[in-house]
Amino acid sequence: MKNGSLFFFSVVLSMVIFLIAIASGPSKMVTLERIINIFIFKNVYDNDFQLIRNIILEVRLPRVIISFLVGASLSVSGMTLQSIFRNPLVSPDVIGLSSGSAFGAALAVSFPFLPLQLTAFFFGLIAVFLTYFIAKIGSKPSNSSFILAGVIVSGFFTSLLTVLQFIVDPFKLQSIIHWLMGNLHTANLEKLEKIYVIILICFFWLLLFSFRMNVMALGEDEARSVGLDPDTEKALILIPAGLIATTAISVAGIIGMIGLIIPHLVKMIVGPDNRVCIPFSFFLGGNFLVVVDSFSRSVFDFELPVGVFTTMLGTPFFIYVIKTKFDNLTRF
Secondary structure (H helix, E strand, O other): OOHHHHHHHHHHHHHHHHHHHHHOOOOOOOOHHHHHHHHOOOOOOOOOHHHHHHHHHHHHHHHHHHHHHHHHHHHHHHHHHHHHHOOOOOOOOOOOHHHHHHHHHHHHHHOOOOOHHHHHHHHHHHHHHHHHHHHHOOOOOOHHHHHHHHHHHHHHHHHHHHHHHHHOOHHHHHHHHHHHOOOOOOOOHHHHHHHHHHHHHHHHHHHHOHHHHHHHOOOHHHHHHOOOOHHHHHHHHHHHHHHHHHHHHHHHOOOOOHHHHHHHHHHHHHOOOHHHHHHHHHHHHHHHHHHHHHHHOOOOOOOOOHHHHHHHHHHHHHHHHHHHHHHHHHHO
16 A cells, blocks of 8 residues: 555544544444434534533544544554664553653652643653663663663663652552553543653654654664764764654553553554554554543443553464564574
């Protein structure tokens, strides 16, 4: 499938999934037929027009859009990290980003005067910068030093989170654990306004650097041979990759596996060229989380955290990656 056709198909598929997702939920009065009648055919004579309109515009549409942006962000970040580190098991979790954001969110829950999204966002960025600078200490940074630095930073913030959970009030502990599971039930227009600009800027930045990612994926010697400084390029790519994932985590909590499984699925479909992989992973990751979130709030009378489903779906795929890609792990 050519790139233009693939892009058109992705857009059409996203629109269809959006409509189905908006019609999914506990309220039976919001059906796909009614959505089409009210918003496409402008049938304002429906007895429940105002109620349905409010449910869609104030509750479901913001949640569907945030679900899409969060899934797209984690997917694009994972694709980027796997390319520049040349490791099939790298994801935002590995560089300490998720654990940093988790500690920030837990800190905000424990001390309510701190804004949750901003604090989670701030500590996620701190984790990314710590990983980068620790990797540069004492020697020239390499793929192995970045991975090991991420493990160190992740362990550090996980330890801080454990201490916080031990000393915090039990009622606040429940909120912390719920956030760590990953959920989208608090999605609203205010949160959407806070994240969409950052996510889109980072996405287009990474798309602009997608050709350089292709070069970096070949190795540092190949990058130098065409005039690129590997350290500078990694910094210019790593920062927006961390920023886009941190922004997503700050509003949705820890939603695991998307940054790992979607990049592999994308490469199976379109190949390794990041100029195609980056935009396609944006659509596939976004649509994937919209579908999973719609399922999580529709299959039971109560809502399960979406992070539970993504982890359950991602675990067998993770095992598959280890089995089939194990040789690649020795490269770093």
